[in-house]
Amino acid sequence: MDSLPHRLKTYSNIATELSFLSNQQLSDLLDQAEPFHTGVGGTSVLLRLNRVLSKLAYADEVQGASEHRPQNVYGIPEESSTEATKQFAAEVEFRKNSNETLLFVKRIPLTDLERIPENIMSTANLFDLPLYYQYGIGSKGFSAWRELAAHQMASNWVIAGKCPHFPLLYGWRILPHCKRRSISETLSxxxxxxxxxxxxxxxxxxxxxxxxxxxxxxxxxxxxxxxxxxxxxxxxxxxxxxxxxxxxxxWENHPKVCNRLEAIQNASADLILFLEYIPHNLHQWLGKQLTSKEYELEQSLSMMDENIATITEFMSKQKFIHGDLHFKNILTDGTRLYFTDFGLALSSKFELTAEEIEFFNKHHNYDQANAAIGFLDSTFSNLFGKELWSTSIQEYFSSKKITLAPALESRIKRHTPVALAMDQFYQKLMKESRSTPYPTALLEELIGKR
Structure with missing residues (x-):
């Protein structure tokens, strides 16, 4: 990735360009953008933006093109990718030479309640949602304004030189809601x-x-x-x-959750976030590193460990909880990590109720714990397939028939107690009761022993 001064120069240029575009011009650009992903929290596209930029800024994109798998509008990887990958690499090279850059653009449904004048930019729990909806087990988040505020804070930390490990937010707009295309529209x-x-x-x-x-x-x-x-x-x-x-x-037919989901379904506007593009998520990148030589794997895992520890410690000092820290919400350029997707983020600076403040304080180690289970999930999913990762973990610990590189084994041993405690919590949360208490003290003890 570029140095911080270069990132900030790019930020200044792109933010200025975006500010000159009307809502109609932006809508036209987004209509031509490349579909990237549709998920629980919204949809996203890759937007090409013409500007004067050093060719060197695209080195990471060219290097990462070989890993790219085209996706349809639902974020589902298409079949067969040899030719598509070559085409993507060629397109990246073309963009490099034609002074185009990529922006990651996320559309978040903005409900009518959030658009009432007194609620605009509010970080309060506007829908009075139960706090179990804060967990990343299918939640669509408390509000678009909270996600925007979290991205603004993270971007400002980068700009102020406090922490470079977040994508920059180039700008945001409110545009008419764009309905997700139907399946029939995505078929040949x-x-x-x-x-x-x-x-x-x-x-x-x-x-x-x-x-x-x-x-x-x-x-x-x-x-x-x-x-x-x-x-x-x-x-x-x-x-x-x-x-x-x-x-x-x-969601157990909770009336407040019903109101939130129905409001999202009927939203007439979207909050659009224009974000710095970073080529890989950590899950994809880790999968490639797992096949590398031992010393290269050790270097990669060390970078990952150090970055996760640095970022989670920084966020903790800022009284900020990411809230959904799996490895597809962590990006990388191969040299450093970037935390993104703040749909479930919490901050002490938000307008919190007394109950939310108590929840926030009890979950001070939540990101650290999620990083541990995220590591095991991504490692075993990449090695043995998503469908077999749970079985593979059990086989690994029960029979030791699976032999892994020493660099991996030491980290699996280190993170497993925390990961298992989190897995048990999530299983109870989903299968027994949404009111399952978060095991703060147990996780604190296990994290301290690592």
Missing amino acids: KEQAKKLEPVFKVAEADEGQGADGAQKLSVQKLLDASSTGATKPFAASVEFEGRFLKSELEY
Whole structure:
């Protein structure tokens, strides 16, 4: 990544360019942007922006192009990537020579309640949500304004020279809400033709009522995917099939959560964040490092350890909790880490209730604990596959049939007690009660022993 002075110069240039664009011009640019990901907290795209920039700024992007796997609008990796990867590398090189740069742009639904004049920029718990909704087990966050405030704080820490480990926020806007494209819009003509009978049947089923039709439509699409008609899109079909009723049941039909989810679904505006683009998430990058030579692996893991410790300690001193610190929310350029995605962040500077202040104080070690379970999750998922990571961990500790590099083994041994305690907490939280108490004292003891 560039040096801090160069990052700040880039920040100044891009922030200025964005400030000169009207809402309509920005909307037009976003319509042409490359879909990147659709997740619980919003959608994101990669935006190309013309500007005068040294060619050296793109060295990391060219180096990382070989790892890029194109994704559809749902964030699902497409099949076959050899040609696509080459094309992406060529496009990056073209952008380098044509003085274009990439911006990561996130769209967050901005609800009508958040747009009431007295609520604009408010970091209060506007929906009066239960505090278990603060956990990263499917929550869509407390408000767009909290996420914006967190990004502003993090960006200002970089600008002030306090901590370079966050992406810069170049600017933000409020634009009309952009509905996520349907599955049929993401299919090729050939794939759409194969699915045409399925969509027709799904439309004919509407007489069964909204819930029945949606369930049946999703099931028919999934059945079609199992025959190969939509194999690359099975996951995206399942994602589209998640409807509000099942989501409310997951959150135990809490009326305040219902209000929040319905408000998001009916949002007429989006909060748009324009962020510094960093090429890899830590999960992807770690997967590549796990296949490297022992001394290279040790160097990579040492950088990761030192950076995570430095950043979590810094945030703790700032009385700031990230709240969702898995390895896909940590970015890297290969030389340092960057924490991002603050949809569940908490800060002592927010307008907190007495109950929230108590929650905040009890969770002072939450980020450290999540980093531990994130390490085990990413390590075993990368080595043995996402579906087998839990089984692989059990096999590793019970039979020792799995042999790993010494650099890995020492860190697994170090982080496992904390990770297991967190896993047990999450299992109880999801399967037994949303009111499961956070094990502050136990985690404090385990973290202290590492």
